[in-house]
Amino acid sequence: MNEQEIKKTIFQLLKRIAPDTEPSELKADENIRETLAIDSFDTLQFIVALNEQLGIDIPEEDYGKINTLEALVSYISRKKK
Amino acid sequence: MIEFLMPSLGADMEAGTLIEWKKKPGDTVKRGDIIAEVETQKGLIEIEVFDEGIIGELLIPEGAKVPVGTALALINPSGIASEPEEEEKIPEKKPVALQPTEERILEPISLEKTEEIHTKASPFAKRIAFENQIDLSLIKGTGPEGAITKEDVEKTLAQRDITEKEKTQEVAVAPEKPGTVAESIRTAVAAAMSKSNREIPHYYLGKRIDMTNALTWLKEVNSKRTVKERLLPVVLLIKATAQSLTEFPDLNAIWDDGLQQKKDINIGFVVSLRSGGIIVPAIHQASLKNVDEIMEALNDIIPRARALKLRSSELSDSTVTITNIGDGGADTIFGVIYPPQVAIIGFGSISEQPFAQDGMLGIRSSIFVTLAGDHRATDGLTGSGFLVSLNKYLQNPESL
Structure with missing residues (x-):
């Protein structure tokens, strides 16, 4: 799975949670939750969805490492290797 | 015959449009069955029936908009057909029946009394x-x-x-203009909150609570769970609130010319909608649910609330409300009581704060909890006792 594919999946899942936003317009270093106004409940739904779609398990202590699009994509790439 | 009426799904609802009948004459119904779908300001709501019996007649055609309290259908009660008709009808006619179940037999008496006195x-x-x-x-x-x-x-x-x-x-x-959903929700919120501010003399109390123990416990529990089974901190807040309310039942009540305690603790949980506005579905019998069951309830009702697909009981049964800012937001929230309830508990965002304890200063995760109470119904002493109790439960998360 390359970076583009990962991004595409992320955008799809974010769009499902925040349908009124345009996740693909996220800048690489923007805080995803703040920019898209996603609360903690929806964040958990997003992490569950990532788990289901990509088969990666993100432990709670790593939540701080996936705040931006850039960080999330590289986190997933590392996990998928 | 029992008249099945257009229910009031909150102090802000005046009328509803019957979209679809889910039952027809001759069908047998039991408590909790969905009898119809009604369009309200809060979306398309599945209306549940609170009686057992056989549908006699449907009085309102699909598509008709009728005021709250209008008879929609006649139900032949099963087994109790010989009881006098009047007694059956009175409780159903009470427009703001918060829980038209157990209290039913008692309410007509108190209603008549109030009318005589006032x-x-x-x-x-x-x-x-x-x-x-x-x-x-x-x-x-x-x-x-x-x-x-x-x-x-x-x-x-x-x-x-x-x-x-x-x-x-x-x-x-x-x-x-043809109203959008966001507009109608806004109107519903405006109506309920205006009524609250007009009629309810609020008093406010606040307490800072150390959440370190609770979060440490939660972290440990979650580390052993799959992503899907993880709990959010708010689950502990809801459970601790429910436990404390069992000790302070005057706050789990409604005000209707007097305080009426409610047997079940049904916590209305404020859900913000992305398009603006809020909706407050009930977590039924929260004090009897464990933390997993509360998380399950949230997983069920939050997405349905956001999609405006709730059941009538979820919109009308709340006996108290929780409003929770969530992480990264404001430190403190002072709620506005949802009538006819008498209390709302507000949780600010959890943040690290200097905390003095036993003569030592440390940095702890803390939360500022507020209670807005209806001063007609209770006094500050009750509210204060409640917040102290809430603190006690949150210091012992394993007991929740």
Whole structure:
């Protein structure tokens, strides 16, 4: 799975949670939750969805490492290797 | 025959449109069955039935918009057909029946009493008021011993007509646009909150609570769970609130010319909608649920609340409300009580704060919890006791 594919999946899942936003317009270093106004409940739904779609398990202590699009994509790439 | 009425799904609801009947004459129904779908300001709501029996007749056609309290269908009660009809009808007619279940038999008595004490009125005045849906308790009587006369009611009626005419004129100037969902939710929130601020004398209390123990416990529990089974901190807040309410039942109540405690602790949980506005579905019997079951309930109701697909009981059964800012937001929130409830508990965002304990200063995760109480119903002492109890439970998360 390359970076583009990962991004595409992320955008799809974010769009499902925040349908009124345009996740693909996220800048690489923007805080995803703040920019898209996603609360903690929806964040958990997003992490569950990532788990289901990509088969990666993100432990709670790593939540701080996936705040931006850039960080999330590289986190997933590392996990998928 | 029992009349099944258009339910009130909150103090802000005046009417609903019957979209679809889910049952037909001759069908057997039991408590909790979905009898119809009704379009309200809060979306398309599945209406549950609270009686057991056989549907006799459907009185309202699909597509009709009718006021709260209108008879929608007749139900032949099973097994209790011989009971006098009147007794069956009265409780169903109570417009703001928060829980038309266990309390049913007691309520008509208290209702009649209140009317006798507060509103002395001539039979003719009562009839005009009834026919024009005027609340007699709002009229000041000029008859003997303050009794309300026919003239008093007619005067009120005339004033109302003038106000309504003015309203119509305003609408004529600014023609009503077809309302979006966001607009109708806004209207519903506006109506409920205006009523609250107009009628409820709020008192406010706050307490800073150390969340370190609770979060440490949660982290440990979550580390052993799959992503899907993880708990959010709010689950502990809801459970601790429910436990504390068992100790302070006066806060789990409604105000209707007096305090009426509620047996079940049904926590209304404020869900913000992305398009603006809020909706407050109930977590039923929260004190009897464990933390996993509360998380399950949230997983069920939050997405449905956001999609505006709730059941009638979820919109009308709440006995108290929790509003939770969530992480990264404001430190403190002072809630506005949702009538006819008497309390709302507000949780600010959890943040690290300097915390003095046993003569030592440390940095702890803390949360500022507030309680807004209805001062007609309870006093600060009750509210304060509640917050102290809440703190006790949150310091011992394993007991929740």
